[in-house]
Amino acid sequence: MALIYKIRWQIELLFKKLKQNFQLHYFYSETENGIRTQIWITLIAQLLLMVLKTKSKTKKAFSTVAALVRIHLISNLDVFWVIENSRRTYAKRLKKTKPPNI
Numbered sequence: 001m002a003l004i005y006k007i008r009w010q011i012e013l014l015f016k017k018l019k020q021n022f023q024l025h026y027f028y029s030e031t032e033n034g035i036r037t038q039i040w041i042t043l044i045a046q047l048l049l050m051v052l053k054t055k056s057k058t059k060k061a062f063s064t065v066a067a068l069v070r071i072h073l074i075s076n077l078d079v080f081w082v083i084e085n086s087r088r089t090y091a092k093r094l095k096k097t098k099p100p101n102i
Contacts, residue, residue: 018042021049021066056083 018024022042027035053065060068065083072082 017062018046021063022046052079052083056080058083060086 015024022045024038024042027038029035029038049062049066049069052069053060053062056065058065060083068082068086069079072079
């Protein structure tokens with residue numbers, strides 16, 4: 001029983017991740033084929049992002065990687081470069097020193 005519950009819990013976590021990162025809150029189609037297609041496309045996108053996260057060896061969260069790819073999807077930047085060189089915070093600016101009195 002515990003094994004079945006553990007497997008079920010992993011499925012619940014997968015659907016939670018899909019809903020949070022891919023906006024899978026509603027279906028665009030009312031037909032069974034349309035719904036299946038939307039779920040398969042979302043699963044493929046999730047798999048591709050997991051491969052991208054693994055190959056880039058980043059410690060960023062999955063949601064951060066998904067957001068970076070979503071933001072830079074139409075740019076001509078290398079995706080690995082974007083993931084490795086992006087920062088969530090800005091560097092502190094150095095205090096400007098007053099110019100010397102002349």
